[in-house]
Amino acid sequence: QVQLVESGGGLVQAGGSLRLSCATSGLTFRNYDMAWFRQAPGKERDFLAAITWSGDSTDYVGSVKGRFTISRDNARNTVYLQMNSLKPEDTAVYYCAATVDARLGTSYSSYRTSYKYWGQGTQVIVFS
DSSP: OOEEEEEOOEEEETTOOEEEEEEEESSOGGGOEEEEEEEOTTSOEEEEEEEOTTSSOEEEOTTTBTTEEEEEETTTTEEEEEEOSOOGGGOEEEEEEEESOOOTTSGGGGOGGGOSEEOOOEEEEEEO
16 A cells, blocks of 8 residues: 655754655655645645656755755655745645656646545644
């Protein structure tokens, strides 16, 4: 059974850093493109970043580019989101997602409906 499990969330002061992890099982990880989304209270789930199966290409939403970095370790079946210079507006539940072909370089990779598998999310709270 396919499982995606996020971890690494918590309470962080503004300006600080946090590294989220998404451990996967039940799928051939190297065959999947991966992504991170987040959902703030009362808001829709929005795209943050995506990475190809090999890690050779990434997509980012403009609001996090330069602060957040998506990466993956295919030997550990895990995708990461390094978050630096955190702001209160980054407060949200963060989700990882997987699909065979996210079509990076197009808007398709930013659509929630493009992804087949989802984790349950991890809470990030940034205070000032």
